[in-house]
Amino acid sequence: MEYVISVLLSGISVGGQYALIAIGYTLVYGILRLINFAHGDVFMVAGLMGIYFTATLPVTASVPLVIFLTVVLGFTIERAAYKPLRGAPRMSVMISAIGVSYLLQNTATYVTGGQPMTYPVIPFLSDTVNVAGTQTKWVVIITPFLVLILVFALSLLIGRTKVGMAMRAVSKDFETSRLMGIKINSVISVTFIIGSALAAVGSVLFFTNYPAITPTAGAMPGLKAFVAAVFGGIGSIPGAVIGAFLIGICETIIKGLPSSWDVSVFSDAFTFALLIIILIFKPQGLFGEAATDKV
Amino acid sequence: MGNALHLENVTMQFGGVVSVNDLSIDVPEHKIIALIGPNGAGKTTAFNCITGVYQPTNGLIEFMGRPMVRNHPTGKALKTYKGENAGKFANDPVLAPAPDEITGLGIARTFQNIRLWKSMTVFENVLVAKHQRAKQNVFSATFRGNLAEEKRMRDETMDLLVEQGLDAYKDELAVSLPYGLQRRLEIARALATSPKLLLLDEPAAGMNPQETAELADFVRQIREKYDLTVFLIEHHMDLVMNVSDYIYVIDFGSEIARGIPEEVQNNRRVIEAYLGVSD
Amino acid sequence: MKKIIALLMAGAMTVLTACAAAPAGGAAASGSSSDTIRIGVFEPSTGDSASGGKKEILGMQYANSETPTVEVGGKTYNVELVMADNGSSADKAPSAASELVGKDVALVLGSYGSGVSMAGGPKFEEAGLAAIGVTCTNPNVTAGNDYYFRICFLDNFQADVLANFAIDKFSAKKAYCLGENGNEYDQGLCVFFKQVFEAAGGEVITDSFPTNNSDFTSYLNKAKSEGADVIFTPVSIAYAKQIMEQAASLDIGIPFLGSDTLDDNMVLEATQGTNLQLFVSTFYQEGGSEKFDKGIKDYINSNSAAMTANGGNDTIAAVTAMGYDAYYVALEAIKAAGSPDKAAIKAAIPGVKWDGVSGSIAFDEIGDAVRDTAYIKTADTASGTWALEKVQTGSGK
């Protein structure tokens, strides 16, 4: 029983962290129809910044600073690498995203010298707590709640504000929105800002829990978050969150299956298999809308 | 002579929106038949159902007397289905050939918004359309075991271009041609698939009266030359009245009138539908 | 405008390249002068194994600073280390290897990590260049390659030592082995460990995690729920660190056994202030040679680049000691050969004997080091240092 609880606990916390990254994917995809391959690496860079800032600044100052700078990074990437390709075919933009991801990883290798870096101890979050006989960190408990609060805030933002309305309009019809006088570029920037901010928050939670950062630390969580976004129905925020939790939990369950089965190595493979299955049988995901092409 | 094309109770629904409603049309062989209607009446959707781009929600389409497309609402569609005759085809097997299979049967089409292959030359655009009927496989084609077949395709393509007056442009990119010639190229490309029935989607769009008049002659010419049946969608009344043997008029997906050009011209509902658009 | 910026950037890049290339050319020219012997360093400085590779290089650099010349046939040669980064990956290794071959080195040291050594090995063999593996412990590195030697013990020996230690110290009946999927180092050790441990009547559960995994709590909880007495984790440094951190927060209470990769101050740091029990088998224990300890600490503390390479403190990693020894073995081989000629050096290596800081080194007929001792150390979680647990010799081989 204890074992089951511990597996579920880590599943929920992993899922929560994927959710924060997945929202960034789903927002960007909803608007630009772009798989932002660099998003996972932005998440990794946020983690590295966390390390470098806490070395000199108190945690209370460095966390907001990390969030701010991650937002700046996300914004800059969009302006420098995606905006110039707005009219280009989708494949070009995606390649640009892969290029940015490559650049971020290589820069991180250069800066860190390829050493795994240790994420600092964040007071309270890193403290341990006992839940039903299983010891764990506070961050594990807090993550799902924080995710829910953030998602709620985000849905208010998208549902009730003017910017949110513009975002919805742009994701429905890019060209018409432009004709209607919506400033496409600022809407896209806002999207990247929100996505990056959430990735920064996600990085604090994720790396407090798994404190070693390597230059490729963002790649896997990034891909999985994307799968979560597809699973939930790309463009749908609740979909992405539910998808992320499902994937997080499934993954930890697979890892937790008895060793004699020797299937835990397939926890990543399972995620991709799930992706392929969902794409084939329900390409619009759990909550996405089906689109028809006009001929 | 029989019907080249026969539509029976064809309905196309997207979610709750009925684009084509219970449409029945006959296109006799060797005739030029027109389908007209105001913008958004569902004309192109009807074409897309015939060419396999969409699978109609309900209805039967026969080509040369043989059932080609057939469907009836099932599952969720049964509940939301708004057309009539829902049960009419329920006991017959569903037929849903892909567009290329339909082209293989002998139906070719052009597009309302021209869809030429933009990185290819005029010559290649027509040549590709010959691919389907070529006697070759991927090995013989790669290792040049199909030289005779390739030569035949090229010669036929060249003949077609000469005939259409496009031979001077053969090595230019298709998209660099003037608009009128692009339309012509699209028709040439469709002819290259050796069709029995040609579907023209607004062939006169963007043409001036002079060009339109020429087009009417041209359509008649190719009908004779290739022994074609022509089914066209048009906006341009001049062309339709000039060239058509018989006209169907639809509005909001449903038929509102049919008849020879003179009858349709004087039909009150048709005039209303068109006037309704202009205000 | 955009194009202009791009061109400017490209131009700047070219200038930079040209500037940097000029002295490179110059260096190459001076390198061909007759009084220098070049030793190739085939190590990863990027990629997964960069951390270990850099520490190994550190040992060689220190040894080079200590003894920068070698006397051969009455003539004194300067010894120059030539680096090539094999990127920790098998597809970059051949070109790094031929980079060294192309720079006309007399012999090669390295690498940390067996996969890259096996990928680079054929290039050295082809060029008739001897390579001395420092800490590549996979049996297949030297088997089938006449030009590859090594000064470290092999995986099966190491696994043997650890399995016996687990039985002796903890009377362990059940062991949980966790390695990275697709990593021949991890999986090889797990298999060998299993063989020895099961032969001794124990039960072994093996498990693998996918590459780039970061959540180990499920695995650790599983080990706990299946009632393992010890957990054997022969994984690379970044994973080891992750595992230690998570084990600490789970309060797992099962001792950990690690292979030589875990002998790293990054891993040590992760255990500091926790109640984890971590035992690692390794090549060298601080205190083995006071002269070396003091020398290398001074070297690290006086050189900020070395400090960074060592992970920000002056704890001595075993691989550093091994790198140090490898350098001296190389010098011995050159002396024994009596010439800087690579064929002569290759022929001389099997006969080399050297008393290094990590123990005495000699080669067997395959080219492997004859070694029968390993150091087992434990992490002192209070002070954040390694303490020698015992010196263990293998049971069989």
Added chain:
Amino acid sequence: MVQKKRSYTALIGITVLLLFVILLENLGNFIPGLPQVLTPTSPLFTVLKKAAVYSLVAVSMNLLNGFTGLFSLGQAGFMLLGAYTYAILTVPTAQKEQVYYLFEGCAFDFSLVDMFEGIFGNHGAGGAIAMILACLLALILAGCVAGFFAYLIGFPVLRLKSDYLAIATLGFAEILRAIFQWQKLGKVTNGANMIKGFPTFTNFNITDSSGAVILRLSTFVPFLISSLCIVVIVLLINSSYGRAFKSIRDDEVAAEAMGISLFKHKMLSFVISSFFAGVGGALFAMYVANAQAKAFTSVMTYEILLIVVIGGIGSVSGSVLATFLYVACSEWWLRFLDSEQYIGNIKVPLLRNGFRMVVFSVVIMVIVLFFSQGIMGNREISLGALIRKFSPKKERKQ
């Protein structure tokens, strides 16, 4: 007529290139005191070999991405299949015990090399024929296995659109990698361990009885196989099927309406591209002298994709050119950026480990953003045009 003339010049060009490679490799035999770069152990040849291998993979990816418009990121997965097929089939049975030492031998107690040696003998010319036949057959089978898997996967994934297809194929490659690394399949795949001991490029060098090399062919062989495969791909692209692929890339709806079966042609392109990726994977295994699943990550696919983009999506010669530039830069010319350099006595700032890859990725971004057409766009290098360019007199006559 023009077509024919062009294919002749191309053929002559390739032959000249291949002869040049042989000559270059063996220069050391004729001219003593050669500059270091041209000696057989120079990095030049390592780079040439790798580039020859990668150019085949890049062209095969271009066939799919550039000519058929299918954005697939599964290339590394198909290379993996090819590499393992080749390796498993050609490791001599005598060596299997040693290679599969963790698993007490291989489940396939069979080797093509042994089989052919049984027919032709293992000495002198007979041995050479046996090895060549074994390698050739293994290469073809490597391609076939990759192609067959592509066929199976094609059914579900080819229905997906652009970026979904990309992510599904990427996922597929990851799944394959996990399966090949699985210890339970160790009897076949050697689990995490690498398979080695099979014939590599070096085995094609002709040696005399004492083992000294008489004629080096180790660079020539990958060039020969790659160029043969690339010629076949070019022939395909210029055939009726190639035109059909391009029409799908340009406009799927129009292609379908003109009678081109989308599924059939996408599948063809996917299978053929994967076949050559499989052959490329086998060549890659020969290049690194081992086969290990760890090498075939998505990073490898991205690398190849970037090569294709740099060369120009839709240009075969662009892909080939870009491969040579890319490999030479990343593995050779830019290596100096990784170590400290001095101009006079001033230390050049920034240069240390990892800087090479930073510079490199910046260059790639510049190309992607500002020269999105790549080196060649969708044009091809034509030898005839080059000759005309450099001989102005002839041009005037025309």
